Structure formats: C-alpha cells, structure tokens
Amino acid sequence: MITPVDDFLAAAVRTATPLALAALGECITERGGVINIGLEGAIICGALAATIAAGTVGGPLGVTAGFTAGALAGVVVTLLFALFTVYLRADQIITGTAITLLSLGFTGLVYKTVYGTTGVGLTIPTIGDVPIPGLSQLPLVGRALFAQPVITYALYAIVPFLAWWFVRTHAGLALRATGESPDAALAAGIQPRTVQALAVLAGGAFAGVAGATLVLAQSGTFVEGMSAGKGFIAIAIVVLGRWTPLGVAGAALLFGGASALQYLFQSLGWREVPYQLFLALPYVLTLLVLARASARSQAPAALARRQLTVG
C-alpha cells in the first residue's frame, strides 16, 4: 500500500540525491578553503559524459561506464578550475563563473555534434529502483529510503564515511587544516596547494557523478542546460549543512523535501494559488531554516581567501 506520504518522501530522497552528491563534493572542496562556483559546470559536463558513455556502451554495463565517465568529466573540468585558482591563485568566483559558462557552452556544442538536432531521446540506459527486501517494507521511510537507485544507497555509505574521514584520518585533518589556515598546514609539513588541488578535483568527481545521476538515475536523457542551477543550490546546501557531511546530507534532504512538497502541492490541483508561490517554496523554506539555525561560525576560516587586490 503506497500512500501519498510515501510518494512524497520518495520524491524528497530522489530530488536530494544529486544535490547531496554535488554538495558533498563541494563540502570537501570548501573544507580545503576553496569555493568552486564552477560546480554547475562540472555537473553538466558529468551529465553529458554519462550520456555519451552509457549510450555508447549500452546495457547495464553502460550505466557503470556512464557514472565513471561522469566522474572523470567532473575531474577534467575542475582541473581547469584548480589550475586557475590553486596554481595561478586567480579569484575563485570569477574563475568559477567562467568555468560554468564554458561548460554550458561546451556541452551544448558536443551534444549537437554527437547527436545532431534529433537529440538523444530516451535511449540512454538507466538504473531503476532497487527495493531492498524487508527494509523497503518499513512503514513511512521504507520506500523513501530503501526503494531507490543504487546511487542513493551509495550515499548511505559515503556520508558516514566522509564524516568519519574528516575527523578520523590524517588526510581529513590535513584538509580541514588547509581550509582553516594554510600557514599552519604548511608549518605542519602539509602541502596546502596539493591538498587544495585534490580537494577541488574530488569535488569535481562528485559533481560529475551528480550530473551522471541526473541522466542515469533520473531523466534518462540529456538536455542542454539540464543542470538548471543545481550547482548553485548545492553550494547553498553546503552552507546550510554547516560544512559537515551529515549536515550537508540533512540539508540536501531538506531542500529535496521542500521541492517534493512543491511538486506535491501543485499536484493537488489548487488552481487559485499562483503556481509561482509553490515554485518559490523551497527557497523560502531554506531561508526560514537558516534564520532558525545560523551557520556563520562554522565556515572554514580561509574559505575563498581572495587573491584580489583592491584598486
């Protein structure tokens, strides 16, 4: 028996999945002291790479190929970002803006070259929901949490792992130290630049997988600009989640829930209410939650430390 609540919760988790992936990656990046506004670009590149790889390989293997290609594409784009921001120490925000513009254009170009004007349609292999026997029968959360695609289950492992990794490995300590004080990290024998570059690339891989998820676990197709601002939302989610993996996962779920609520409200057929009110709901809700729980103090101290000189 599937209730509307089940559907709503399942939609919340589905919507949260790519956001959580991208935001966890950005969380790693920001913990290293870099803010990657080019996340949107990495997502769309991941989506296209996943489309091409999965479509070319085909079948269940295609899905694996798609996720791999998505991650790789995310790494390649952010490599450019890392080159500019970590190596040249260019301003992170302008560079990120340019990278996003570049990626949106580049994917459009490649898409048209590969698929012509007819597009890819719905021919890309996708991963379906894999209900976990028993667990998926649990009341309320069963379907929402345990009848999802494998990539969502991957998050169940990634989130606690990252949370553990941040505080219980020396690499995690090094990452956090770099984001807090590159000077201190350097004095402790850490190479802050290497750490930052790796953090940026890891963020790119996650964003690429998020893009692949949009294609392979959700829509089954590619559309120009289908990232549709998810990169920016992911950055907001990192702040909302106070730079901790668990917080980020919770924030993504909150935003996913607010979006699912929006979809639900519109499906109720209240035609008197302007639909824009529903569309604004996730953003308003986020603001309200933020106002309840301030996040100011948790930001990595050296985040986005600007190389900028004021003139």
Next chain:
Amino acid sequence: GGEQTAATSDALRVALLTPGPISDQAWNGGAYEGLMAIRDSLGANVSHIQTKTPAEFEENFRQYGAQGYRMVVGHGFEFQDAAARVAPDYPGTIFICTSGDMLGPNLSGMNFAFEEASFQAGMIAARLSTSGVIGAIAGTELPPVRASFTAFERGAKLIRPDIRLLVAYLGTWDDVAAGKEQALALIARGADVVFQNADAAGLGIFAAAKEKNVLTFGANADQNEIAPDHIVGSIVINWPRVMLTVAREVQDSAYRGTLYQFGMRRNMVSLVLNPRFESRIPADLRAQVDSVGTAIVEGRFHDMDDILQPADRPARQNAP
C-alpha cells in the same frame, strides 16, 4: 546557429530568433526546422540567433533590418513589442512574431491553434484514463499554453464530464529532472494521462510516463517515437509548411500584413496519433474525434470560442 548558404546576392534572406535552444525537439527546434525548409526549398539565405532577454530583441531586429533581411521571425509573444518598435524603421523587412497579435504594414502575428488539437487530445485522454484523473504540465504559463490546457480539459469533459485535470508548471523549460518529478507527483495523485507542453523538460515527463506506465502526449513536433509505447499522439505544428507559407508570400511580394492563424483548417496544426495506439482507441471515440476535427475545419465548432487566443480578438495595431 544558422548556416549560411551560398546564395545569389538577391536571394531571399530570412532570420529566426528563438528564445530557447533548437535542440529541444519542440517549440524552438520546430521553428528551426521551418527555417531550414525555407533555406532548402526557396534557396534562401538564413540566419538564426538564440536570444532570451527582451533587451536584446530590438537590437537583433534592427541589425537584421539594417542588413536587408526580408523576413524576420521572432519566435514568441515576447518579441512583438520590440518588433513593433523596429518595424516602421525597416519597411523592407517583414517582421513576424509567433503567438503575437500585433499588426502593421510589415508586422504580423502568427498563431497556431494549438487548442484545436488539444481539444481532441483531451477527448482521447478522457477515454484512455481509467482513474478519471488526468494531468497537464508546462514550463511556464504562456498564452498558447493556457489556451491549450483549457481546450484539453474541455475535450476531456466532453467525453467524461466528471474527469479531473491537474495542472502544474515547472518554472523552467529545461530542467528534465523537475519535469519528471512533477509528472511523478501528478501520477501519484492518480493521473494516468499526462498532457505536456514543456519543451526540453518534457523529456522528463516522457521518462516518468515510461517508468510508471502511464500515457502522455507530444507537443509542438511529432514526438511519438521518443516513447513509442507511452505517447498516444503528438500535437504537431507543421513547421516547414507554416514557415514556407509565410516565406513564399514574402518572396512573391504577396504579403499583405494580416494576422496569420494556422490551425487544423489548413492542416498546419494536427493531432498526429501514434500508430501503435490506433487500435487502442475505440472506433466510436475515433469517429467523435474526427467529427470534432471536421467541425473545426469547417468552422462549425464553437466550444472554444471563448478561449482567449490572440487571433480571436481584433488585432492590435502597431502604433506608429
């Protein structure tokens, strides 16, 4: 982007401005297809630009006008204010705005009676629905979208008066994931036929229909092959014909500054049924749908007269 063909210097020059990407296989892609037909059939020199913001419309219209383009199509109502401002300055250029109602010596609105085919789609949807709930999703609420949804609902109610239509808007035309989620939400509320007009995001709606095994319709172009088992039919604008019709008038100097109203009457808009569904549509329904179609073509059908479509009102004249 538009391709430039090597044409003689006095060749017809035609430009198209679209608000979205021509890869959407729908509204924008269709118009581009029409542009290509003009190039191929009339040997015209063509140009295309994707431009979304009103600030840029006037500049592009002027540039085309100044370069001597004979016909410039702004693809959407939002282009018409800018076109109206530019048209008087370039009398040698014909400005056409789709979904518009402005009129001038060299300015025409061009409308598609999308609602006619939508009405028919609604009739079929009502019969194919077992739940008695149907849905409709669009990118944003635009005049042709609203007219089409109203007609879809009327058509459905004609067949099944107690049917319920759930309408939702995505606020975007290219977020496929949002399209899919919204469709899933409607399906979860019982909708088993989901009508759509969401351009690129519509692909997400098709994906949801496939996944949940419900029915849907294509829009703007023949999309039946995208999800052959789930798309009942597509509301197709015959873009090559539409665009060629106007372009020929321009080329032959037969343009008279009228509002173009393209509908089922000249077979410019039609409901193209997916052959796989022919057998699933009962004969009596089929007959009923066809008779509505005939009535529309013959001008005897008045159930939609009150649905505000620009062309149904006296055309606004372009103020000098």
Next chain:
Amino acid sequence: MDTPIAAPSLPVRVAVLRSPLAQAAALTALTLGVLVTLLLATGHDPGVALRALARGAFGSWYAFTSATLVRAVPLALTGLAVALAFRAGLLNIGAEGQLLAGAAATAAVLGAFTSVSAVIALPVALLVGMICGALWAGMAALLRQRFGVLEVISTIMLNYVALYLVGWLVRGPLQEPSRIYPQSEGLARAFQLPTLFTGTRLHVGLVLAVGLSTLAWWWLRSTAGGFRLRTVGMNPSAAFTIGRVNVSRVSVWAFLVSGALAGLAGAVELTGVTYALYESISPGYGYTAIAVALLARLNPLGVLGTAVLFGALQAGGNAMQRDAGVPIALVHVVEAIIILLVIAGDRLPATRAERSA
C-alpha cells in the same frame, strides 16, 4: 606570517608589469590561438567569426552604442552594487534579485501613474525601484544582522524568490490590460528614458551609470562615509576597536545602497530598454556583475571598463550568431575563454614573481 600561501600580492604586483607590451602580446596571441583552433575545429571560418564578434561590439556607432553600451549600463550599475558591497566585506550575490525587485517596482509605479506627468512619474519610479532594490537587499541584511545568516546563501535564495515573484506579477497584478501576455503594459513614450543620441538605443541610463560610478569612486576615496565603509571591509575588528565604527550599521547601509544600485539597474533597464516588465528581463546581469566587479578589483571606475568589456563580449556574441552562424553554445565557449585568459593575464605575472620570492 608570510608563507607562500597568503603572500600579499600588492608589493609584488609592481615588480611584474615590467614588460607589459610583451606580456599583452603573448596573451593576445594565446587567446587568438585557442579561439582560432576551436572555431576551425567546429567548422567555422575564424576570420568571419572574429570579425563578426568585433563588428558586433565595436564595428559601428550603432553597434557600440546600442549593443555594447546598452548592455554595459545594467552591468555597470549591478557591478557597482556588487563592488560596494564587497568593499564593505559583504558577499552580495543577490544583485540579480534586487534588479528584478527594482524593475518590478518601477513597472508598478509607472503603471499606476498613467495620468501623472512624466517629469514627476519617471524620477519617482526610478526612486521607488531603488528603494525596492534596497528593501530586497535589506532582507538579506536583516537575516545577517538578526540571525547570522550568511548573505552568500540568503541572497542566492532571494534571487529565486524574486524571479518567481516577477513571474507572478506579470501574470497577476502587473499584467497588461488584455490579460493575455505575461508581461506588463508597454510604457508610453513619455515614460521611456530619453535616448542620448538619435538613431541609437543608448539611453540616459549611461549617464546615471557613469555618474554614479564616479560618485561612488569619489565617495569611497574622499568622504568619511566612504572611508568608514572601506575600514569595515578591510578589517571590521580594527574599525570597531580603533575607529569606534558601528560595524553593523555600516554593513546594513552598505547592503541597502548596494541593493538600491541593483534596483536602479532594473528600473533603468525597464524604462530605457525593454519598456515593459518581463519574466526574462535580466539575462543574469546580476550574476555577471560579480565577475564585472571582481575583474575591476572592486574599483567603481574600473567597473565601467569591465562592464563595457562584458557588454562587448555579449554584443559580439550575438553578432557571431547572427552574422557568422556560430551557435550560441560556441559563443559561450568563446566568451568563457576570453574571460579565463583575462584572468590568467591578470595573475600569471604575479604568480611568477611570488614563486621566485
């Protein structure tokens, strides 16, 4: 502590500009090289495409004024808004939403003032646009002061809310009288900002942008208020401890002024260019503004220059589509590469010098 990580780039920079000519030449060559390769690879004649880019931006009086400068006006005003906020240490990413709020308010005022003389209506409408832009920013300021909500995130959220608000307004209270099109009624001639030169679309908004940028530059440099704002941006703790500056008051005012400038951008765009409120009135000016401001090193006068640069890029991009058949996707790639090369040109010499230190 001066480790290689946080080395201040200021003293270093001077040593760098040693042979600006050689560096500029090398960079231009690199830019052109990448662009040409890319265009060739996609089957476009680089000569035709780049000529179109240049012509579309600077090729004629009309192109320069009506394409490049018309775009530069909202970019300069929002860029100025961002620059002022950043100068005060506030990461206002919300110029886009504030612009929309300003445009909507202006449309509302002019819609209601149909029988009022334009001499009164127009200034009042612009003013109300500024006030509403300021109020929209004020929400982020309030959230920051009262609840400690980082403005980076609240302004992003408010941008989306503004977008949907405008979407509703143009279908509701501000919809044109026939109630068909999701847009407000077109402005009467008298309510349109006058153009600066006949035959162009360049409107007096440019004068406002230049005037306000100059004013802001002078104000930051030469007045106590401007200095106070800069002290808060440079070191709020020292501003409070030594200067006894009321840091939160300065922050709130900076936020409001920033919002007002972005609101004015919307008001000017509406009255000077689009003449009606549309959902899509801004192609993301408020986001581009961040790059405009940062590239200008947050200097209000520099913002004018970078706004023209970005305006030219966009104008030229349109021309590349129109006249050279370059698809918009490729246009975006070209624009992004040019921006990246400008950044590289800005940083490369400095980086080399820092490394040798």
Next chain:
Amino acid sequence: MTASLALSLRGIHKQFGAVRALHDVTLAVRAGTVHALLGENGAGKSTLMRIAFGLVRADRGTVDVLGTTCAPPFTPSMAIAAGVGMVHQHFSLVSAMTVSENIALGSQGRYDPATVHAQVRRIGERTGLVLDPNARVSELPVSAQQRCEIVKALARDARILILDEPTAVLAPDEAQALLAWLRTFVAEHPSHAVVLITHKLRDALAMADDITVLRRGERVAAGVAHTFTEASLADAMLGPGERTHAVQQEVMPRVDAHTDSVGAHHNVITADAIDVRDPRNVLRVRGASFTVRAGEIVGVAAVEGSGQHELLRAVAGMLSIANGRLSAPSDIAFVPEDRHRDALLLDASLTENLALRDAGTRSGRMEWRTLATRTAALLTKRDVRARDAQVNARTLSGGNQQKFILARALDDAPPALIVENPTRGLDFRATADVHDALRDARDAGIAVLLYSSDLDEVLALADRVLALHNGVVHEVPRDRAIVGRAMLGAA
C-alpha cells in the same frame, strides 16, 4: 667537529625583493646545547630559522641537520622527518581544531584520538607541559597555545627544537619554567639541541650555552655565552655607539628604575563596583572599583584569563557594563594587544590608518592631504621608521607598527589611554621607545591604564598597581612579591 653539530647553516643569503634579509649568515648549533639567536626586530632571526625549517628557501647556502645536508627542495615535512621542530613566533595552530588534532596534523593514515591523547599525557608527565587534548585551540589562553606548539614538535620526536620568541607571550613564571625545561631537554638528550630566539638578553645569558647575534641580516657576533655581557650583546645588536640611556634601561631593567609621576591630579576614570560580561555573556569582572587619575599610570597585574581583557574593554567603552557605575571620558584612546587583528588596516596606508582613529565619528570630506602631512609629522616626532606616510602598514616591522599605533593613540591628546601588552614581541630598542612614549603621555597629564602580562613591565611603569584575580580587583602596593601573590589569589 661537524659530527657534534646538531644544526648547521652556512653561507645563507636571502633577499626579499629590495630587502636583504640575510647576507652570508652562518649558524652552528652544537649538540646538547641551548643556542640563543639574538637581534633587533627585522634582523633576520625568524627568516634564518624558517630556512632551517624549510618554510623559506634560501637564495644561497646549505642547511645540515644532524650531520646530513638537506638538498633543496627542502620542505617542512622533510625538516620534521629530519628531526627539526619549530615553535613559530606567530603560532601556526589551527584554532578551530582541538589540541590533539593539531598535534596529529601532518601524519598519514588513520587518526586515532586515543593514541594522541596518551601521547599528550606522556609528554605532559615527562616535561610538565600539561594540556587538555580535547580543548579547542581557540579557547586556550596563549600560554597553553604556546605549550601546544611545543608539544606538537615533541610529539614528532623533534631532536632540534627551534623556538621563535617563545617567552614573549608568557607570564614571567611560565617563561622561567619553560626555559628551565629547555635546559633539561638538552641535558637529558646529549644529541639534541635548542635554538632560542629572544629579545631578553638576560634570558640568553642565563640559559644559553652559545649565542649568535644578527644585525641587519648579517652575523655580527657568535660564541660561548659566558664570553658575552649584556652590554656587549647590546652593542653587537645595535651597532657601535647606538646604546642610548633609554636602551640601557631596557637592557638591564631594574624595578628601581621607575620614575615617579610628576604628580597625579583629578580622577579621569572612576569605576564603582562594575560587573562585566564577555560577548558570550560569561561574567568576567565582578564588582571592580578603582580610579585612574590624570597624570598617572595604573598598572593591572593578572595572569592570563583573569578578566583583564574584558576590564580594559569595558573601560574603553567597547563592552557595556552589566552592573555598577563607570565614569570615563568618551574619547579614551585604546591600544589593543593584537595589533594585526584589532589595530591596523594592514593593506592601507599609514595615513589611512591614522584616519582610522576617528573613522566612526568623522563626517564630510576626508582631508587626505592634511592627514598625510599630520601622519608624516607623527612619524618623525615618534621616530616611526617608515619610508613615508603612504606605505601600507603591513610593510612596517612589528616594532614600528606598535610605535605608530601608540603615536596615533596619543595624537590628539586624549584624556585617557588604555594599553594592553604594548611591547609584546618588540626588541629592546622599540620597547624603550614605547615606554618613553607612555611616560611622556603620563607626564603630559594623560590618565594611563596599562596591562602587561610581563609583571616587570607593570612594575617598571605603573605608579599604582591593581591586581586582578578571577575577575576581582584589589589595589596592591608596588612590590613584586606582594603583587605576584595577589595575582594568584593569595591574600
């Protein structure tokens, strides 16, 4: 010979842009010794040691650690691996992380807090450097941060310990304990060595086996400690003929060097049973009553964290008082202890930094030209060494920054001046200048309230002393033993 050298730097050259930081400097640190490295602010001490630690790359010269030459690129991680530990002048701790996380920083693999806790405890037992491993560094008093830096180095088995001005932030007793421990460190491990950078000549003479003196980037003296005297060291550091009377005072400070105030007048500051809460609403000062009169210096003696920080800020009008009555002029000048964080716009010119003083109340146009003239005059008057008024504050040395800050505070003759650790990190010449400026201010009729973590500095400057313990203020006689006891809460 080489074998007995723990650390050896030879022929080191380093140029920063136009500044010649080090020129052909050699430093030989014998195993089993404490080696003091002396020099004025900006002499190149930190740079030299940062080179030894791999943080700065020398333009020329070689670094040998325990007999092995370190080939470039020599990095901190290589230095750490080679057995070098450095306690930096400006701490290099991550304040958002815990003590044990900071100590673990830089290793590989899993991080097990329990192991590190045990290690911290072991080191604490061995050395007396006791720390709470779970505490966040940002919540530790500076002395504990200092301990944390040292424990961090020891936890990695540092055999050569470099300490850059470790006593600058410590109370005298803490400093003495630390120095004593350094002696045991080398005594217990004959192969180990300590390099100690300090501005206190007495400490160097008392604790070090060897001394090296730098002046303007060059080694001007080196040898066994007992071959030096305070006077000869001062001469070496300053250069011939630079030892003025004021400097002499600082080199060999005696409490009886105190010059009494010309005569105190009316009360400028009157506190009547005031309570002060910190921004987290913790009660830090309880029922404090005292006065500061025009023309006197009132010194506050306290151990770190007793509430002096809040007390000074409340009097300066930057923290509101929770209870009681405080009467103080509104235009009090305040010199905070953390110059970079609280007192300077590092990337703005000195003129702008001067204008910062009344940025909050100023209106209208900024008279930059007038301000620049005033700044230039101030630089000359107070002997602040800066190229001109337009250079950024960052380019001044710490001593000159501090002199500038004090000059700015006194510029428009405020009725009262509050200073907090005014000479932290300054060499004796700069310290002498600062002390002179404070006495001049007093003699000009300004009411001065002074806190220093260095009790000797309080005793040398103050006309009256307030002992602060756990938020409670008592006025006590100016006697070192009595004040010392009162600071610790003993009556």
